[in-house]
Amino acid sequence: MSENKVIRIGIVGCGGMGGGHAVALHSGTGNAIWNVKTGTVDAFDSEMTSNVREFLELAGTFDIKEERQEWARSFGIHTYDSYEEMLADPSVDAILIATPNHLHKEQAIAALQAGKHVLCEKPVMLSAKDLRDVVAVAKETGRVFYPRQNREWDEDYLIIKKIYDEKLIGNVFNVKCRIMGSRGIPGDWRGIKACGGGMMLDWGVHIIDRMLQMVPAKVTRLYCTMTHITNDECDDGFQLLLTFADGMTCNLEVGTCHFVNEPLWCIYGDKGSAEIMNWKLDGRMVRLTSWEDKDVLPIVAGAGLTKTMAPRKAGESTEELPLPRFDYDRNALYRNFAETCRGTAAQIVTNEHAERVLRLMEAAFESDRLGEAVSFE
Numbered sequence: 001m002s003e004n005k006v007i008r009i010g011i012v013g014c015g016g017m018g019g020g021h022a023v024a025l026h027s028g029t030g031n032a033i034w035n036v037k038t039g040t041v042d043a044f045d046s047e048m049t050s051n052v053r054e055f056l057e058l059a060g061t062f063d064i065k066e067e068r069q070e071w072a073r074s075f076g077i078h079t080y081d082s083y084e085e086m087l088a089d090p091s092v093d094a095i096l097i098a099t100p101n102h103l104h105k106e107q108a109i110a111a112l113q114a115g116k117h118v119l120c121e122k123p124v125m126l127s128a129k130d131l132r133d134v135v136a137v138a139k140e141t142g143r144v145f146y147p148r149q150n151r152e153w154d155e156d157y158l159i160i161k162k163i164y165d166e167k168l169i170g171n172v173f174n175v176k177c178r179i180m181g182s183r184g185i186p187g188d189w190r191g192i193k194a195c196g197g198g199m200m201l202d203w204g205v206h207i208i209d210r211m212l213q214m215v216p217a218k219v220t221r222l223y224c225t226m227t228h229i230t231n232d233e234c235d236d237g238f239q240l241l242l243t244f245a246d247g248m249t250c251n252l253e254v255g256t257c258h259f260v261n262e263p264l265w266c267i268y269g270d271k272g273s274a275e276i277m278n279w280k281l282d283g284r285m286v287r288l289t290s291w292e293d294k295d296v297l298p299i300v301a302g303a304g305l306t307k308t309m310a311p312r313k314a315g316e317s318t319e320e321l322p323l324p325r326f327d328y329d330r331n332a333l334y335r336n337f338a339e340t341c342r343g344t345a346a347q348i349v350t351n352e353h354a355e356r357v358l359r360l361m362e363a364a365f366e367s368d369r370l371g372e373a374v375s376f377e
Ligand code: NAD
Pocket: 012, 013, 014, 015, 016, 017, 018, 019, 062, 063, 064, 065, 068, 083, 097, 098, 099, 100, 101, 103, 121, 122, 123, 148, 149, 150, 188, 189, 202
């Protein structure tokens, strides 16, 4: 395959996410801010974002629902009459799988066996074993199988990663990430166990993926409690505590019955703390300038006094700084996928990494079942 070949990609499943991909690729803006109802797209205002047309071209879409076929056609997108027809099209180099989770395995194997590369929505598979099976087929057929764990490129996470990597608040000892909604599980396949429903397989994938990418140490122990506040069949949220071999801990929480929100992220180091409050990325870093004025007069706290927990006044041996912000390539995953298909780059999101995420999620389900902490790695 030529080093500059534009990869022609077909999308199977043209619902919320597949429709988003379809509009983004068809319009050429790539990983843009899209409005799936109207199909309008606002490109990110980013100098770093690469031009998706240089490496990916939408061949067409297929969805089992006629209304989604019509929706795609209303933007001038070509639709295939069946998945088989898409797989049989020799001009299609790759398939993007954006169907409900339980369909990913059979559709990925069918695509690989038809000689197509595969970009597969998360969770790539329902189990680590299923992923190993699919990767074996990718090896046999010499095709790329790529997990679309795209949230490694979200700016909220990139800010936290920069603070962690560059020790902007010293050595980090704890990170908290909380994804909080108030609408329960959507009333579709996400509430059905056999379809791979539940929030662990939904948001869990993203936030575990990011923690395992950020922290180089092994996870030694984890404890997970799933919630079933709005849904008996599937978890509608969870609280997961990870302990890393270097002593760092990480609290990951997803909930769908929260009507007041805690910060999206808090990160704590031995020289400061930082928080990101929301998706708009409001937040701050507070850095310690000296430990010297440790002792203060007690304050009233409830029916008692405390000096240990007396909050610092603004500027009291601390400085407040804005969060680091930066521009980056919003199409990095699309680009890396295309380059991997061309054979000019290695996968940034590897299957080994995706398998580690799936194994950790399996351990989390086990911890919830046992009601106790389990060891990992
Ligand atoms: P959705 O229900 O909105 O869309 C799924 C579509 O697949 C539907 O239109 C349905 O008709 C179609 N479909 C079902 N069976 C099919 C078949 N056999 N062949 C062709 N089409 C079929 O769901 P969604 O929110 O778009 O989620 C789809 C996938 O994308 C899931 O795996 C989900 O986890 C993932 N997703 C990823 C992100 C992300 O940020 N990476 C975000 C949302 C969803």
